[in-house]
Amino acid sequence: xxxxxxxxxxxxxxxxxxxxxxxxxxxxxxxxxxxxxxxxxxxxxxxxxxxxxxxxxxxxxxxxxxxxxxxxxxxxxxxxxxxxxxxxxxxxxxxxxxxxxxxxxxxxxxxxxxxxxxxxxxxxxxxxxxxxxxx
Amino acid sequence: xxxxxxxxxxxxxxxxxxxxxxxxxxxxxxxxxxxxxxxxxxxxxxxxxxxxxxxxxxxxxxxxxxxxxxxxxxxxxxxxxxxxxxxxxxxxxxxxxxxxxxxxxxxxxxxxxxxxxxxxxxxxxxxxxxxxxxx
Amino acid sequence: xxxxxxxxxxxxxxxxxxxxxxxxxxxxxxxxxxxxxxxxxxxxxxxxxxxxxxxxxxxxxxxxxxxxxxxxxxxxxxxxxxxxxxxxxxxxxxxxxxxxxxxxxxxxxxxxxxxxxxxxxxxxxxxxxxxxxxx
Amino acid sequence: xxxxxxxxxxxxxxxxxxxxxxxxxxxxxxxxxxxxxxxxxxxxxxxxxxxxxxxxxxxxxxxxxxxxxxxxxxxxxxxxxxxxxxxxxxxxxxxxxxxxxxxxxxxxxxxxxxxxxxxxxxxxxxxxxxxxxxx
Numbered sequence: 001x002x003x004x005x006x007x008x009x010x011x012x013x014x015x016x017x018x019x020x021x022x023x024x025x026x027x028x029x030x031x032x033x034x035x036x037x038x039x040x041x042x043x044x045x046x047x048x049x050x051x052x053x054x055x056x057x058x059x060x061x062x063x064x065x066x067x068x069x070x071x072x073x074x075x076x077x078x079x080x081x082x083x084x085x086x087x088x089x090x091x092x093x094x095x096x097x098x099x100x101x102x103x104x105x106x107x108x109x110x111x112x113x114x115x116x117x118x119x120x121x122x123x124x125x126x127x128x129x130x131x132x133x134x135x
Numbered sequence: 136x137x138x139x140x141x142x143x144x145x146x147x148x149x150x151x152x153x154x155x156x157x158x159x160x161x162x163x164x165x166x167x168x169x170x171x172x173x174x175x176x177x178x179x180x181x182x183x184x185x186x187x188x189x190x191x192x193x194x195x196x197x198x199x200x201x202x203x204x205x206x207x208x209x210x211x212x213x214x215x216x217x218x219x220x221x222x223x224x225x226x227x228x229x230x231x232x233x234x235x236x237x238x239x240x241x242x243x244x245x246x247x248x249x250x251x252x253x254x255x256x257x258x259x260x261x262x263x264x265x266x267x268x269x270x
Numbered sequence: 271x272x273x274x275x276x277x278x279x280x281x282x283x284x285x286x287x288x289x290x291x292x293x294x295x296x297x298x299x300x301x302x303x304x305x306x307x308x309x310x311x312x313x314x315x316x317x318x319x320x321x322x323x324x325x326x327x328x329x330x331x332x333x334x335x336x337x338x339x340x341x342x343x344x345x346x347x348x349x350x351x352x353x354x355x356x357x358x359x360x361x362x363x364x365x366x367x368x369x370x371x372x373x374x375x376x377x378x379x380x381x382x383x384x385x386x387x388x389x390x391x392x393x394x395x396x397x398x399x400x401x402x403x404x405x
Numbered sequence: 406x407x408x409x410x411x412x413x414x415x416x417x418x419x420x421x422x423x424x425x426x427x428x429x430x431x432x433x434x435x436x437x438x439x440x441x442x443x444x445x446x447x448x449x450x451x452x453x454x455x456x457x458x459x460x461x462x463x464x465x466x467x468x469x470x471x472x473x474x475x476x477x478x479x480x481x482x483x484x485x486x487x488x489x490x491x492x493x494x495x496x497x498x499x500x501x502x503x504x505x506x507x508x509x510x511x512x513x514x515x516x517x518x519x520x521x522x523x524x525x526x527x528x529x530x531x532x533x534x535x536x537x538x539x540x
Contacts, residue, residue, distance in 0.1 A: 009437070011433065011436060011437050011440075012286060012287060012292070012436050012440070013286070013292055013294055013432075013433040013436060015286060015287045016282060016283070016285060016286075016287070017184070017282060017285045017286070017287070017289055017340055018189050018191065018249065019287055020191065022282070022283055023162055023191075023192040023195065023242075024159060024160070024161075024162030024163050024166070024283055025159070026159075027158055027159030027162065027418075028159050028416065028418040031159070031416060031417050031418060032414070032416050035416075035417070035476075044476075045476070046475055046476040049152070049475075054153050056153065056155065056158075056199065056202070057158040057199055058198070058199050058200075059197065059198050059199065060158065060195070060196070060197045060199075061195070061196050061197075062194065062195045062196075063193070063194050064191065064192055064193050064194065064195075065193075067191070067252075070287055070451055070454075071440075071449075071450070071451040114153065117202075144302070146298065146301060146302050146305075147301050147305070147421060147422060147427075148297075148298045148301060148421070148427055148429055150421060150422045151417060151418070151420060151421075151422070152417060152420045152421070152422070152424055152475055154422055157417070157418055159418055162283075163281065163283045166281060166282050166283060167279070167281050170281075170282070170341075179341075180341070181340055181341040184340075205316055205319075205422055206305075206314075206315070206316040287454070288459050288461065288519065290461065293432055293461075293462040293465065293512075294429060294430070294431075294432030294433050294436070295429070296429075297428055297429030297432065298429050301429070319422070324423050326423065326425065326428075326469065326472070327428040327469055328468070328469050328470075329467065329468050329469065330428065330465070330466070330467045330469075331464075331465070331466050331467075332464065332465045332466075333463070333464050334461065334462055334463050334464065334465075335463075337461070337522075377428075384423065387472075
């Protein structure tokens, strides 16, 4: 397994009329969390795109267990639980400022050649980094 | 079953660097689509909140089958497939401008008293409207 | 002068904790409104980008005169008041559902070659359309 | 004058089809920057709202001097240049990762009683904090 964690401050623009973090914003935190997990492994998602490979999301699941409020400093834990082949799955746990588990998420991503828009295999460099760091 | 459909123009602000509708924006279309389904039944979500009842999302699933591009006029079909008790489930199908099924989604929502933040039962008026229109 | 108007429903995702349309979302309505003004003249902003010309915003001003609330059907009036040279200026007036002027905005946009990222002149086709429709 | 600075990572969800930070997202950075400036002075905007006072934006200006790209670590410098009376003005300078000045912004905010929606004077505590820290 590979894991990492990162904190984010919840901003006014992300809070809805009920005073909760809007359910559509969790995807943004997932995105930032998985990119930071990659960065912590020495892998840059930006560089991957610069080299012509993108990682579109093909599936997402999210359970909203507890509301998250304005100005909370939340913690996102991100996991890769399986060495990926053509699909890479990230798992997320979001904790509110009181360390209550507020959200559980999961996203599946594939790899595409950004010029041809065709699916490609997991880039070798990423594969090696994941294998090396997996435990 | 209850169903409805609504069209939306995809805007620049919703498109990501890959040129695709960003995966985090689908939740916004789901929200607008279920509110419009309610409106088509003569039920106003706004009025529900004004009367002190909110409908937070407790679970979401989404499958991204086909990219949606800038300026496409998309069609969202929304379904209530089961008469709800304490949870109401909406199903969504999003078609791109060429009528290709681009996304399938599902959201579960509950009902809360916005003052006490406690769960409440499905409001009677909504229950009746759903029962009357269900086929 | 060239002008047009378009209506939008204000969505839950756009409303902030105060219950108002979040001040950062007005830019999105400006964007949609100017693209629709172009469309009403028979000019497609999407096609312009497909042909390699983009229109980045270089300046924006906005005055928030009156709050806009959830679920309101707002009206955006958009104006081109001067035949553009290298910069095109759009003016916006947003009216809430009670026809109260809620926001006044202004954006300046330029034209860039999306491959070279260099400024280019106003595309001839757009120039002709504006001149033809100007009164 | 009062000033502060804060860094933000630019996320995928904030980048548009041109590859630039979408012009409508700058308002979000302004919001986060001014709240952090307050926090650095020992003043919590969240607490202000909890006590029933909100700070709606009444005017915004923004000049987009240089595009900001995906994954850049940007720096926002925020200034209060004048001791506020009923309106508080924040000035912003956003620098891209290469320390190029990419954006200049300005927002005016007022103070409202969140229950009555009526304008109120600058809260005394905030006034004192600003006066104490002004130089």
